[in-house]
Amino acid sequence: MIAWLRIALAVLVVAAATVVLLPFQLVALRFDLKLRRHIPRLWHRVACRMIGLKVTVHGVPEKSRPLLIAANHASWKDILALGSVVDVAYVAKAEVRGWPVFGTLAKLQATIFVDRGEKRKAGDQADEIAQRLAGGEIVVLFPEGTTSDGNRLMEIKTSLFGAAASAVPHAPEGVVHIQPVAIAYTGIHGMAMGRYHRPIAAWPGDVTLLPHLLGALREGAVDVEIDFGERIEYRAGSNRKAVAREVEARLRAMLISRLRGR
Template sequence: MINWLRVTVCMIALITATLVLAPIQIVLLWLDVSPRRRLPRLWHRIACRLVGIRVHVHGKPDSQRPLMLVSNHASWKDILVLGSIADVAFVAKSDVKAWPVFGLLARLQKTIFIDREQKRTTGNQVNEIGKRLADGEIVVLFPEGTTSDGNRLLEIKTSLFGAAAAAVPLSPTGAVHVQPVAIAYTGIHGMPMGRYHRPIAAWPGDIPLAPHLLGILYEGAVDVDVIFGEQITYMADSNRKVVSRQVEKSIRSMLSLKLRGR
């Protein structure tokens, strides 16, 4: 009974925060001023606090620009987690646009939507990511293309690393900085979260969103570690596949160590 009361209070508080901040963000987007990048971080921090996600940060986003963060992807909660740490723009599948509530929130954060099925528009989408990078925005890429069970890194798709190449000619320094990031869900109610319990935090995608969200709210105490790796400089002569393998190796290593409690 107490847990369900908490769920109700959290939902009301989150809806209230959204109704207060959303109109402000709409105006900031219309004016296209820099606070539009910062306001979503406040919302993400509020959401993490209300949902019960405790974020532990190791390292920090690289200070050099343009900067692309490349992360593993275990759950919709990854958006809240990374969004609470830095002023970032996400790359998401185009069908997220149509999701109830989440689609609206994604548009308010000026998410870059891509349609992997429409090969004819891939170049334009990659160029959009490149332009946003060159404009100084930190763009987050989830190169697995889908969510995992939180226990491993899926195969990385190299195609969207072309966005880094697209940003190189627009960069004042002729380089784009690609930084690997590992997101590891490591605890629940202050206790270590093993492989058996990690599905509580992870959202592989075949589970309906609403029950999963309610389950997280019901638990109310999930610990997540975010590890920032060493940036890799992407130049005009860099090989996309080589860079993607370096990123994959770094994320896999950081994720594995943190899941083993190191």
């Protein structure tokens, strides 16, 4: 009974925050005001608090622009956790646009939707990301291309860094900054999180969303640690595969270190 009361309270508070912030965000989106970049962070903070995500940050977000964040991806909770810390725009697969609730929230946050099955559109999609970067927005890529089990980093898809190459000509100094960011789920109810509780944190994708969401709400009290790594410069002469390998190595090192409690 207590668990269901907690779920009801969380839903009511998040819904209330949505009702309050929605008009401001709609106006900001309509007139492309910079305010649209800041409002989602307020909503994410409320959502994290009510869902039970305790976010701890290590390091600092890079201040140089254009900035592309490359983060590992275990769950929809990554979006809430990272979005509660820094004003960002996410890159998501096109089908997310049609998801109930999550699709609407993604559109309200001005998410960049990409269709990975349409190679003919790849250039246009990379250009859209480049334009957003050039406009000063921090764009988040999940270069694994899918969610993992949260215990490891999957192979990074180098093609997703085409956006950095497209943005270089528009960068004032001819450089796009890529910051690796590791998101690790390390505890639950104040105790270290083992493999038994990992399904609460991670959402591999073969589990139906609603049951997983309800399970996360019932459990609550999940510790999330976000590590902001050192930036990597992407220039006109940079090798995309080499940059991707460097990003992958740094992400893996930060994630493994945090999961091992170092």
